[in-house]
Amino acid sequence: MERWLGIFGVALTLVLGWTLWDASQQEWERYQEAYYRQAVRLAQKGSQKEWASNLRTEIRQVQLNGHTSVERCVTCHLGYDNPAFQNFAAPLRTHSALLKSHPVERFGCVACHGGEGRAVTTLEAHGQGAVAAKPLLNGKYMQVACYNCHGVNTLPPEATAGVVRGRQLVNSFFCLACHKIDGEGGEEGPDLSRIGSHRSWTWIYAHTVRPQGVVSGSTMPVFSLSRDEIQDITIYLMTLLDNRDRLRYLPLMAKRVVREPPTGAPAPVRKRATEGRVEFGYDGKKLFSGAGCNICHTVDITGGEVGPALTYIARKRNAENLERLLRDPEEILPGGKMPQLYLNDSQIHALVDYLSALR
Amino acid sequence: MIDIALVYKKVIRATVFAAELPGRFYRSVFRGNYPASVRQQLGAVVNNLVLHVHPTRVYNRSIKAQTTFGLGLICFYLFIIEWITGIFLMFYYEPSTGAAYGRILDLNYTITFGRVMRNLHRWAAEAMVVGVALHMCRVFYTGAYKPPREFNWVLGVSLLVLTLALSFTGYLLPWDQLSFWAVTVGTNIVSYAPVLGPKLRFILLGGETVGSDALLRFYTLHVIAVPAVTALIVNYHIWRVIKDGGLAHPSENRGADGDPVGQPQKSDSVVTTFPQVVYLELLVFLVLMVGLMVASLLFNAPLEEEANPLTPSNPSKAPWYFLGLQELVGYSAFWGGVGVPTLLMIYLLVLPYVDRRPAGIGVWFARERVVMIGVWTVILIGILVTTALGIYFRGPNWNFYWPWENWPGPH
DSSP, rough: OHHHHHHHHHHHHHHHHHHHHHHHHHHHHHHHHHHHHHHHHHOOSSHHHHHHHHHOOOOOOOOETTEEEEOOOGOOOGGGOOGGGGGGGGGOOOOOGGGGGGHHHHHHHHHOSSSSOOSSHHHHHOOSSSOOOOOOOOOOHHHHHHHHTTTSSSGGGGGGGGHHHHHHHHTTGGGTTEEEEEEEEOOOSSTTHHHHHSHHHHHHHHHHHHHHHHTTTTTOOOOOHHHHHHHHHHHHTTTOOOOHHHHHHHHHHHHHHHHHHHOOOOOOOOTTTTOOOOOOOOOOOHHHHTHHHHHHHHTEEEEEEOOOOOOOHHSOOOOOOOOOOOHHHHSSTTTSSOOOOOHHHHHHHHHHHHHTTTT | OOOEEEEEHHHHHHHHHHEEEEEEEEHHHHTSOOOOOHHHHHHHHOOTGGGGGGGGGEGGGGGHOOOTTTHHHHHHHHHHHHHHHHHHHHHHHHTTTTTTTHHHHHHHSSSOOOOHHHHHHHHHHHHHHHHHHHHHHHHTTTTSSSSSHHHHHHHHHHHHHHHHHHHHHHTTTTTHHHHHHHHHHHHHHHHSTTTTHHHHHHHHSSSOOOOOSHHHHHHIIIIIHHHHHHHHHHHHHHHHHHHHHHHHHHOOBBBSOOOOOOSSSSSSEEIIIIIIIIHHHHHHHHHHHHHHHHHHHHOOOOOEEEEEETSEEEEOOOGGGHHHHHHHHHHHIIIIIIIIIHHHHHHHHHHHHHOOOOOOOTTTTOOOGHHHHHHHHHHHHHHHHHHHHHSSBBBGGGGGGOTTTOOOSOO
16 A cells, blocks of 8 residues: 555656756757856857846747737747848848738738747747637738738739739639628538638648649539649638628728828728639630539540530530520539539530530 | 753753653644554544544455445545545636636646646546546445435536536636536527526526636636535535445345345454555555646646637537536426426435345446446446447537548638
8 A cells, every 4th residue: 555655646746847848948948048158158249148148037928909919929039130140040040021001010020920829839929729719821922911911903013913813713714603691602612701710821822733632522623724823822811801801900900091091092991803804705605614524524535524425415415405505504503513513604605616516 | 050950850851841742742632652452443443533434444455456446435536535625726717707717827837837727627637537437336336325315416417417417517627618518508408498498507507607716607617606515415425425325335235135135244354544544545545636637737627718708619618527418408408408407316326225135235237237337337328328329429510520520711
């Protein structure tokens, strides 16, 4: 009995020691120590040296929105406002010039960069930990953040080029044949109107590249899009937020409007999904691939295998039947997989002309 | 002029005083020396506030692991651990919809020992639900609820309900998607009761939906009301164990003629509570604590995104111990929400007053009780199967999925 008491007494002591050791291992302390070492080294004047050597190792944070929102990114990213750290690697590096117009004290970090502001480990703060946080926006994807506050009209075109191009691609590539965005589109796939709030950019990108790799058994086809195009589509989809996420940007935007009187430019309004739809020349053959028919249907030897081959379709369906089918697939093929494509009259006529010649 | 002899005398006296102080202090606390004789060992139990809830002597059989597996004691320890870790969490928690989730994140990310304390609180709570259920099964299968222990069984049933209430009210407090929708579903089950159901739900939530009033209400229930009632009944429950004659023992069994059957009482030797039982209880605590600490260091308590009333999670599942009921609600709202839980409660409460034949007491799976054991086991399997269905086999829209199947997404 006494022996077992001794063994488990020692075991509990060891576990408590493990807890203490675990609590004393703080990743951010290493970054702070590195920063202070460099700050002392880089200090030129005596007063700077004194300032740098008096820095304390402590968690630093920015409080926003009447102190309800806390962001501790600056605990590790200490050099963000110190111009002497231009040439250092992250996390010590100086922030870009955008910091001047977006001071951390007012905007914080998360409004633009995403991630989890309260966390103080790289894994968790950058949204890769166990707690559900979204991965940081970086590189090209920063456009999402610019667009969410500024829209497209007040920024130089290249700042939101990805959003605009992504929207054009989504609308012209007939994503809406299966997916709904803001009340418009098909029923086949899930509604994408709030996708930016529900999914991370890493998820959307991976899913668009190969849907079956992310959601097994997905019926979404693999599209022949370039890497750039998929990035732009992802950027556009990430700007489709639910009301709660959109409201997060309101306090930031309100202050901006107060400071800058309107210059006559129209207020940034989010464009409806219908705008920017690319017009085709309505050459039936080009439209067949442009509208994405070829993703499911084969003509001759090229095309998909989701729907039936159409190489000899004119033998089976006459022009009138084809037109009714394209206008409302549900009427001719009730319960079938063929989606409503929302084509206009001239598009339908061009396609019917093309298909009627296949015999 | 210094009197050497006097100084010498004073030094001696001070040394003796210092040497005697620890022993004096020990005796002042424990009302006597460390017990050496049996008589002193019996006195040690009676003379100690903590120890006097024990009988002074127990059957050797009662402290064998397979007699009780220490389940009641483990539940008691878990309750104490919940108190201590709960007080730590209360230092940081704020029951408002705007701040709650942030406080939980702070506990996880920055507060020293915050994460391990939250994990301890969570895993001890889950263990307590399991422990109380196992304890109840032990008492049933060893026939330990028969007269004169009927009322202590009733107290035990109320402790089961209070344990579930503690766990359920605590479930909402992190204010993440998981807790928000689990409590929405859980309180919906309540509202299926006829006439009173919706009113009951309104009282519980302080409104029609889960919001800031519900959070404040659940918090108050979780940290004050339910633990206070539970602590009182736990005391009553333990006190009744001695008053009802200690642990159930086969010597209490009587044959049809009213005479003792089986082994005569003398054949089971008796040990003194101090030190055997006390040390054994200490050992159970150490083992439990080591296990819980290791679990809390290795596994994090679940936490999802902040609660979003606009985006239901699909499927929305109640806490796991209510998933059997939610599974039944899938077939019939009345039977899952009201019928089955009411029948179960009635069954549990009248059981010791119906099954009172002094046979099979203190014996696992006694042959004389085969009908009662059969009924209980069927009910138990029913609960386990429906709960497992709810936990592992239900996906979006409460459709059936095998555990290895992927749910269609995005959901």
